[in-house]
Amino acid sequence: MSGDDRQNEEDRQKELAREHKERQAKRAAEQSAKARRNTFIGAAVAVVVVAGGIFAATTLVGNDGASNAAAQPSASASASASPSGTPVLPTALPSSTPRKASDITCTYKRDNSVPHKFVGLPPKKPNMKLSTMTIKTNHGDIVIDVDPNATPCSVNSMAFLAKKGFYEGNRCHRLAKPETSGLYLLQCGDPQAKADGKNKTDGQGNAGYVFGDEAVDVMPYSRGVVFLTQPLDAAGQNSSQFAISLSDENTQLEQVYSVLGVVKSGLEIIDKVAEGGVIVNPDDITGDGGSTAPKIPVIIKKVILK
Numbered sequence: 001m002s003g004d005d006r007q008n009e010e011d012r013q014k015e016l017a018r019e020h021k022e023r024q025a026k027r028a029a030e031q032s033a034k035a036r037r038n039t040f041i042g043a044a045v046a047v048v049v050v051a052g053g054i055f056a057a058t059t060l061v062g063n064d065g066a067s068n069a070a071a072q073p074s075a076s077a078s079a080s081a082s083p084s085g086t087p088v089l090p091t092a093l094p095s096s097t098p099r100k101a102s103d104i105t106c107t108y109k110r111d112n113s114v115p116h117k118f119v120g121l122p123p124k125k126p127n128m129k130l131s132t133m134t135i136k137t138n139h140g141d142i143v144i145d146v147d148p149n150a151t152p153c154s155v156n157s158m159a160f161l162a163k164k165g166f167y168e169g170n171r172c173h174r175l176a177k178p179e180t181s182g183l184y185l186l187q188c189g190d191p192q193a194k195a196d197g198k199n200k201t202d203g204q205g206n207a208g209y210v211f212g213d214e215a216v217d218v219m220p221y222s223r224g225v226v227f228l229t230q231p232l233d234a235a236g237q238n239s240s241q242f243a244i245s246l247s248d249e250n251t252q253l254e255q256v257y258s259v260l261g262v263v264k265s266g267l268e269i270i271d272k273v274a275e276g277g278v279i280v281n282p283d284d285i286t287g288d289g290g291s292t293a294p295k296i297p298v299i300i301k302k303v304i305l306k
Helices: 001-041 152-163 249-254 267-275
Strands: 043-048 076-079 106-110 134-138 140-146 172-178 185-188 209-211 224-230 243-244 259-265 300-303
Touching: 001 300, 134 152, 134 259, 140 267, 152 209, 152 259, 152 300
Parallel strands: none
Antiparallel strands: 043 076, 106 209, 134 140, 134 300, 140 259, 172 185, 185 243, 224 243, 224 259
């Protein structure tokens, strides 16, 4: 490739990224007003634990009844505020009312409509004693506090997939940064992802099943919050994908996505990776799936729940 060709290609990539950022910023602005109304009204607001999920590919299947995975928790939490009225962002999961596995039935529905890796369906009864999820990566461990009392079927699904070795070798396919996406997060869990900036289906894969929403509105998506991912405009389509918020600015998002937990340690690992930049996928510049993989690969060696 000649010098002129390289320069033209670089200019094209910059223009695509700029247009993408503008689209994302417009979408974020539309979401932000509603999110502020729903989340921070006055000095404090009650947040009811109910249901949710986020950002994968828009080509996943529709609702068709899959949104009734579990009995919804009845716990609640509050977002407090500083004397100035600025909300104090939570750094841990709100406490949840203890529940019995015998009172919960999780429903997982087969889905082979997208690229997937099927290792079976999780059990209907969750393990209510789990409290931490450790993601062992090629850069170190990321430890996440989880609460099956708040999201029993989500934690149950993660524990099942972890036990089956589903995540071993998985490459985190999306590093969304403010300059390219208007958001700041790392997304993982697509079993077919190449994370090379070339694979057009990155972000569309799942575990061959879907399940309903849990823990919507439990807390804003501040730095360290981990949430399940699914199509932006869908519900009840959670599966294997998840995202880790890297900025308090993500609280602009409307609270419609399932919170899985909060990072206890290891965020600095992702911060260091993020400094290395992203690979823009020109064939997926609209952000519907596998755009902007991290230039420094994040490879999951093992996931452990205990």
